[in-house]
Amino acid sequence: MAKVLILGATSPIARLLAAHFAEDGATLYLAARDTAEAAKIATDISVRTGAVVHSGAFDAADFATHADFIERAAQKLGALDGVVLCFGTLGEEDAAQIDPNAALATIHQNFTGAVSLMTLAAHRLEEQKRGFMIVIGSVAGDRGRARNYVYGSAKAGLHTFTQGLRGRMARAGVHVMTVKLGTVDTRMTWGREGTLLTISPTRAADSIYAAYRRKAEVVYVPWFWRPIMGIVKLIPERMFKRTRF
Amino acid sequence: MSSAAIPISTSAGSSGRPKRAKLSGWGRYPALDCDLYRPEKFSELASIVASNASSILARGAGRAYGDAALNADNRVVDLTRLDRMISFDPPSATLSAEAGVTLSEIIDVFLPRGFFPAVVPGTRYVTLGGSIAADIHGKSHHRDSSFARQVKSFNLLLASGEIRRCSREENADFFWATVGGMGLTGVILEVELELRRVESAWLEGEEIRAPNLDAALEAFERTDSQYDNSVAWIDCASGAGKLGRSILTVANFAPRNSLPPAMRQEPFAIQPKFQPSVPFDLPNFALNPLTVRTFNAAIYAMHRGNARPKRFDYQSFFFPLDSIHNWNRIYGKRGFVQYQCVWPETESRAGLIETLEAIGASRRGSFLTVLKKFGAQDGILSFPMPGYTLALDFPVADGLMEFLDRLDAMVLARGGRVYLAKDARMRPETFHAMYPNLPRWQQIKASIDPNHRFSSSLARRAMMIPA
Numbered sequence: 001m002a003k004v005l006i007l008g009a010t011s012p013i014a015r016l017l018a019a020h021f022a023e024d025g026a027t028l029y030l031a032a033r034d035t036a037e038a039a040k041i042a043t044d045i046s047v048r049t050g051a052v053v054h055s056g057a058f059d060a061a062d063f064a065t066h067a068d069f070i071e072r073a074a075q076k077l078g079a080l081d082g083v084v085l086c087f088g089t090l091g092e093e094d095a096a097q098i099d100p101n102a103a104l105a106t107i108h109q110n111f112t113g114a115v116s117l118m119t120l121a122a123h124r125l126e127e128q129k130r131g132f133m134i135v136i137g138s139v140a141g142d143r144g145r146a147r148n149y150v151y152g153s154a155k156a157g158l159h160t161f162t163q164g165l166r167g168r169m170a171r172a173g174v175h176v177m178t179v180k181l182g183t184v185d186t187r188m189t190w191g192r193e194g195t196l197l198t199i200s201p202t203r204a205a206d207s208i209y210a211a212y213r214r215k216a217e218v219v220y221v222p223w224f225w226r227p228i229m230g231i232v233k234l235i236p237e238r239m240f241k242r243t244r245f
Numbered sequence: 246m247s248s249a250a251i252p253i254s255t256s257a258g259s260s261g262r263p264k265r266a267k268l269s270g271w272g273r274y275p276a277l278d279c280d281l282y283r284p285e286k287f288s289e290l291a292s293i294v295a296s297n298a299s300s301i302l303a304r305g306a307g308r309a310y311g312d313a314a315l316n317a318d319n320r321v322v323d324l325t326r327l328d329r330m331i332s333f334d335p336p337s338a339t340l341s342a343e344a345g346v347t348l349s350e351i352i353d354v355f356l357p358r359g360f361f362p363a364v365v366p367g368t369r370y371v372t373l374g375g376s377i378a379a380d381i382h383g384k385s386h387h388r389d390s391s392f393a394r395q396v397k398s399f400n401l402l403l404a405s406g407e408i409r410r411c412s413r414e415e416n417a418d419f420f421w422a423t424v425g426g427m428g429l430t431g432v433i434l435e436v437e438l439e440l441r442r443v444e445s446a447w448l449e450g451e452e453i454r455a456p457n458l459d460a461a462l463e464a465f466e467r468t469d470s471q472y473d474n475s476v477a478w479i480d481c482a483s484g485a486g487k488l489g490r491s492i493l494t495v496a497n498f499a500p501r502n503s504l505p506p507a508m509r510q511e512p513f514a515i516q517p518k519f520q521p522s523v524p525f526d527l528p529n530f531a532l533n534p535l536t537v538r539t540f541n542a543a544i545y546a547m548h549r550g551n552a553r554p555k556r557f558d559y560q561s562f563f564f565p566l567d568s569i570h571n572w573n574r575i576y577g578k579r580g581f582v583q584y585q586c587v588w589p590e591t592e593s594r595a596g597l598i599e600t601l602e603a604i605g606a607s608r609r610g611s612f613l614t615v616l617k618k619f620g621a622q623d624g625i626l627s628f629p630m631p632g633y634t635l636a637l638d639f640p641v642a643d644g645l646m647e648f649l650d651r652l653d654a655m656v657l658a659r660g661g662r663v664y665l666a667k668d669a670r671m672r673p674e675t676f677h678a679m680y681p682n683l684p685r686w687q688q689i690k691a692s693i694d695p696n697h698r699f700s701s702s703l704a705r706r707a708m709m710i711p712a
Contacts, residue, residue, distance in 0.1 A: 012285060012326065037286045040343075044329035048354050187285050191264035 008087025016205030022051035060113030110154035272310035274580030300700035305375030311669025344374030379666035380425035425627035445512035450496025458489025522570035537610030583667035593633035611637035673708035
């Protein structure tokens, strides 16, 4: 029985991923800032699947608490076989481009918080020489755009960090997967323009779980973002800076 | 490094952005602009309701046909993301779940454990909240009454921001005004529902071919005491001696030991079926008197013999139309109007004849027409009453609204009424005359929501609440 820690468990994708793990017999610890919601989701998954699901509080940006938090979660689970990083926020991009505090907040929520938690978790997984880590990034991290480069740069950092960690963890037999997510129909994108390529959280979670099962390394969800971003990355900077992506 | 000093931008507890959206019900008529929210956390919902911006209405799966889940130029809160199950107690078969949970999910989770909702409508894709608000009914109404009968309690978020537990004992007035109250008393949050025990995913019963209306009514009267579920498909395109010819389907859930030995091992397993989809709107002329007549004659002809014992899987028995995704598209871009009415028992036969004749004379074929006998009913604004109900669907076309006004007058003259969850056009004076308990409901509504913060396009059109 896998013991899986899900960070940022109140997002729709995290909830659906958790349900996939539960259906396959995993024991879960759902961590989120909004503990009331995390508890509701834990109960829901438990009623639906019969799995044992714990829940508790964590704050990605409160670095000082991370070591204790990981320890507590592992204790509650009895072991730690996998970590799924689902937290992240678009933040207030307009504010973030003017106010350094807002910019740093976005970076902490999406990148430095993840660095801190992944470093702690990686140590455990490496020592026990088994386990996995799933990291939810974004296609926004593939190229900086005028519209959301603060968020995008945090995700780019996350991708690179995860990439390096994958190499280190490979030696210990630990599977590290990067997910580059396109637009998904959640509160993050609700009411925003450009929803032509948007997919449902169910489809996103199904693809991510399938990719995890076949031990993918870097996966675009949905798949068509790979060719799209492949082309986007080829556009010369001189032209790209004038586009309205 | 501690982050305590760094303000983290957070949207927890905020109401999020609304999306201006053209919404419609399942009939796709009317389509109206609403400010749509879709909270993913309870705290978001609470702050949307707390804001005084404009009137507000909760919406479930959008399976009501007309304008019941619309609130033109006002706020609509889609509750489909608040769909968590809270607890299940097998000895009492009681499930607690948030209002956004659908019957489909309940069936998926609990049928393999031997439980099924006692009342299901013709589609499984409805939410608990919507089912209570419309007090929906199903093929077991003559036995189990409507949806409210299996609801033990629910929590209601009021305009004041308070949450009240409502049941037959606690806040009983709120309970009965919310059941069938079309979402106008508050937001239904969590529901306590009693499921029924079943031994298999199969039903056993009969298909009875009735050559005319009297034969159909006789078959209902004869079989309803034997079967928990009954419904008739009725050919509304034939007249004279064949008027009201029907195929009646009646069945009970099959006990495990009545299944063939091979199926007894896995009594809850049914084969998933291919589910076609209607990928685009058919042109408006696709449904015309000729195609409707041909389709209905073909269905009747397919059922040979008088009475045949049959075994049905629950999906094809309860939810035949769910097997075609987006079937509402066959009615074309203009959409369609469902018309469901009921007559008191003594007036049913005359009402049915008069209505079927009027439809025949109008040459407005109803593609699928359903006949069903209702049983006892509670609930202040609930639609059913003991007697026969007829459900018809008409593509939106010139002259349709006038025609339906005529049907209204005929139904009203016999003491019958029309179903709000399917309605898109009834006149307020008709509605008021058909629902004699309305003043009592309005009194409770005024006490629970004095400023009418909860409203809907239906509520304003039918003048359920003061203008």
